[in-house]
Amino acid sequence: MHKTFFRYGTAAMILFSLCFSTLAQSKGFDTKRMDTSTNACDDFFQYANGTWLRTTEIPASESRWGSFNILANNNNSMLKEILEEAAKKRSAKGSDAQLIGDFYSSCMNEAAINKARLKPVRPFLRGIDKIKTATDLERQLAVLHNAGLPAVFGFGAGPDLKNSNNVIANAGQGGLTLPNRDYYTGDDAKSVETRAKFVEYMTNMFKLLGDKPDVAAANAKTVLDMQTRLALASLTPVERRNPDNTYNKVSLAAAKEMMPNFSWDLYLVDRSVPTFTEINIAPPKFFAEVNTMLKDVPVESWKTYLRWMVINSAAPALSKPFVDENFNFFNKYLRGQKEQQPRWKICVGAVDNNLGEALGMEFSKKAFTPAAKARMNELIDNLMAALKDRINGLEWMSAETKVQAQAKLATFKRKIGYPDVLRGYKGLTINRKSYAMNNLNTNRFQVRRNFEDLGKPRDKTRWGFSPPTVNASYSSVNNDITFPAGILQPPFFNFEADDAINYGGIGGVIGHEITHGFDDQGSRYDADGNLKMWWTDADRKNFDERTSCVIKQFDGYEVQPGLFINGKLTLGENIGDFAGLTVSYDALMRSMAGKPRPANIDGFTPEQRFFLGWAQVWGAKSTAEAERVQVKSDPHSAARWRVNGPLSNMPQFARAFGCKEGQAMVRKDACSIW
Numbered sequence: 001m002h003k004t005f006f007r008y009g010t011a012a013m014i015l016f017s018l019c020f021s022t023l024a025q026s027k028g029f030d031t032k033r034m035d036t037s038t039n040a041c042d043d044f045f046q047y048a049n050g051t052w053l054r055t056t057e058i059p060a061s062e063s064r065w066g067s068f069n070i071l072a073n074n075n076n077s078m079l080k081e082i083l084e085e086a087a088k089k090r091s092a093k094g095s096d097a098q099l100i101g102d103f104y105s106s107c108m109n110e111a112a113i114n115k116a117r118l119k120p121v122r123p124f125l126r127g128i129d130k131i132k133t134a135t136d137l138e139r140q141l142a143v144l145h146n147a148g149l150p151a152v153f154g155f156g157a158g159p160d161l162k163n164s165n166n167v168i169a170n171a172g173q174g175g176l177t178l179p180n181r182d183y184y185t186g187d188d189a190k191s192v193e194t195r196a197k198f199v200e201y202m203t204n205m206f207k208l209l210g211d212k213p214d215v216a217a218a219n220a221k222t223v224l225d226m227q228t229r230l231a232l233a234s235l236t237p238v239e240r241r242n243p244d245n246t247y248n249k250v251s252l253a254a255a256k257e258m259m260p261n262f263s264w265d266l267y268l269v270d271r272s273v274p275t276f277t278e279i280n281i282a283p284p285k286f287f288a289e290v291n292t293m294l295k296d297v298p299v300e301s302w303k304t305y306l307r308w309m310v311i312n313s314a315a316p317a318l319s320k321p322f323v324d325e326n327f328n329f330f331n332k333y334l335r336g337q338k339e340q341q342p343r344w345k346i347c348v349g350a351v352d353n354n355l356g357e358a359l360g361m362e363f364s365k366k367a368f369t370p371a372a373k374a375r376m377n378e379l380i381d382n383l384m385a386a387l388k389d390r391i392n393g394l395e396w397m398s399a400e401t402k403v404q405a406q407a408k409l410a411t412f413k414r415k416i417g418y419p420d421v422l423r424g425y426k427g428l429t430i431n432r433k434s435y436a437m438n439n440l441n442t443n444r445f446q447v448r449r450n451f452e453d454l455g456k457p458r459d460k461t462r463w464g465f466s467p468p469t470v471n472a473s474y475s476s477v478n479n480d481i482t483f484p485a486g487i488l489q490p491p492f493f494n495f496e497a498d499d500a501i502n503y504g505g506i507g508g509v510i511g512h513e514i515t516h517g518f519d520d521q522g523s524r525y526d527a528d529g530n531l532k533m534w535w536t537d538a539d540r541k542n543f544d545e546r547t548s549c550v551i552k553q554f555d556g557y558e559v560q561p562g563l564f565i566n567g568k569l570t571l572g573e574n575i576g577d578f579a580g581l582t583v584s585y586d587a588l589m590r591s592m593a594g595k596p597r598p599a600n601i602d603g604f605t606p607e608q609r610f611f612l613g614w615a616q617v618w619g620a621k622s623t624a625e626a627e628r629v630q631v632k633s634d635p636h637s638a639a640r641w642r643v644n645g646p647l648s649n650m651p652q653f654a655r656a657f658g659c660k661e662g663q664a665m666v667r668k669d670a671c672s673i674w
């Protein structure tokens with residue numbers, strides 16, 4: 001229900017201050033990046049970025065490197081200054097400056113972190129150790145969940161997808177450590193290898209907890225077996241794209257009947273959850289399996305599983321041996337990142353993750369202006385107008401469905417820069433003593449605050465991003481688009497550059513987010529953000545036929561030998577790119593109409609610059625490992641195909657570069673949707 005423009009490969013999205021040339025800021029694109037020996041009509045991504053790709057090495061502390069990272073890197077340098085300044089001062093307790101300064105200090109104090117070793121998680125481990133009965137197990141699960149430590153399943157307050165003004169209880173699948181259920185079920189050589197490495201990682205961690213080598217190895221095997229059972233009962237990433245599969249609202253009494261081996265009463269009391277009567281519990285087959293496992297998995301195995309879940313989540317905030325093992329598996333093995341990031345970058349990321357609003361407001365003061373907001377509003381207006389025209393002109397859609405589509409478009413809301421309504425952190429305690437405790441305190445604070453929403457009207461002013469984030473999103477339950485201050489910087493958004501570049505950059509991003517409201521998922525929600533079919537059957541059938549063209553197109557892209565993009569998993573994002581660029585291109589044409597034609601720059605027409613703007617935003621490279629994780633678990637296609645995929649469907653592109661039938665960038669069976 002919340003879709004982004006881009007997903008970072010790792011939780012730590014912090015970047016490296018190597019001096020890579022940023023895009024030439026005056027014109028917004030950089031001819032030095034290009035490889036003009038490649039024909040634009042054969043491989044436009046290569047044409048626009050080839051020299052950069054050939055001469056750039058991914059920094060050792062990164063698994064992916066490109067325009068996004070370079071921009072995030074600039075943002076991070078500003079955040080570092082803000083944090084170092086806050087850390088120097090003694091500010092009033094509970095003030096934003098105190099919270100972010102002390103959180104950062106505690107993270108930077110590696111000596112204290114190493115000295116504490118396991119101390120911060122000892123209370124959890126002791127609690128698990130004392131488990132004797134199924135009831136003890138449930139109570140301990142509630143203790144973990146209260147501290148924001150994941151295990152078995154997820155539970156919290158969230159929107160009712162069919163009545164988006166209401167906040168209801170939600171219970172969903174969870175309890176895994178690998179990126180998704182396919183990692184447990186795949187029988188190809190790479191999946192088998194990944195599970196062997198995972199067992200090795202777990203064994204090392206159990207040894208660090210003090211288990212003898214043979215016990216540690218047996219424990220790792222126990223966890224893998226249990227997680228495999230949970231995985232087999234889980235939805236695949238593709239199945240999760242269909243909201244009908246994740247919606248199963250029942251009465252609390254019915255949820256109790258679904259799980260006779262689990263005491264919801266006890267769990268809800270232990271979690272201090274406000275009273276409620278309805279719960280979305282999905283998928284049912286997952287909770288049925290949890291119910292069975294509670295009966296047939298021995299308590300000793302459950303204890304091993306919970307110990308694992310605690311130590312794995314807490315590892316990045318514990319002493320060096322835990323940090324290193326965690327890094328070696330998730331970053332080095334799984335994503336091909338050679339070195340850990342410098343400490344300050346890890347700590348900037350940690351403060352942004354935990355106290356994003358407090359840190360982000362300081363950032364926004366420095367990096368975001370009212371003029372930028374006004375310019376964004378104008379661009380969004382132009383794109384909305386272009387999409388409105390496009391919907392009117394669709395030949396395959398009936399007048400009846402068009403009325404609904406226009407109603408939805410007309411009610412789009414926007415969030416630009418930073419939140420208008422700040423929530424603050426009243427009641428949160430942060431000090432300089434313990435980084436791990438600061439993490440746990442923030443988790444507990446967020447968990448409690450989330451429960452306070454239960455049963456209240458949903459607050460649609462909330463933000464899902466911190467302001468410095470280099471990303472954008474569409475929310476189907478809010479029917480709104482969000483552009484944090486972090487992405488409203490060059491190369492996406494460039495006051496100095498000409499219009500064509502901005503329409504190809506931030507215009508493409510805006511178009512992408514708006515058209516998420518009309519992709520395979522978003523189009524299932526109506527103007528009020530409710531999951532409800534507003535299409536006629538015939539129109540929906542036409543739409544599905546058109547989107548299956550895009551599925552087939554992307555299924556055909558081979559990222560590495562034998563590794564193909566998953567057309568169904570990436571469908572929504574691919575529609576967003578394709579339709580978003582189409583709409584943004586229309587908007588650029590409208591902005592040029594009736595005015596003297598803008599001059600060529602470096603020999604490129606405005607139409608060509610539009611496409612160069614998009615292609616250079618996506619100039620990026622990944623390690624082979626990170627690319628594999630992306631293909632297996634990320635709904636966004638790899639960078640090269642986010643450029644070549646949509647553009648090869650667009651006659652506008654072929655016209656701009658004089659591409660002919662038969663060339664790779666002119667698809668014979670070009671798709672057409674919006």
Ligand SMILES: [Zn+2]
Nearest residue numbers: 003004005576
């Ligand atoms: Zn997206």
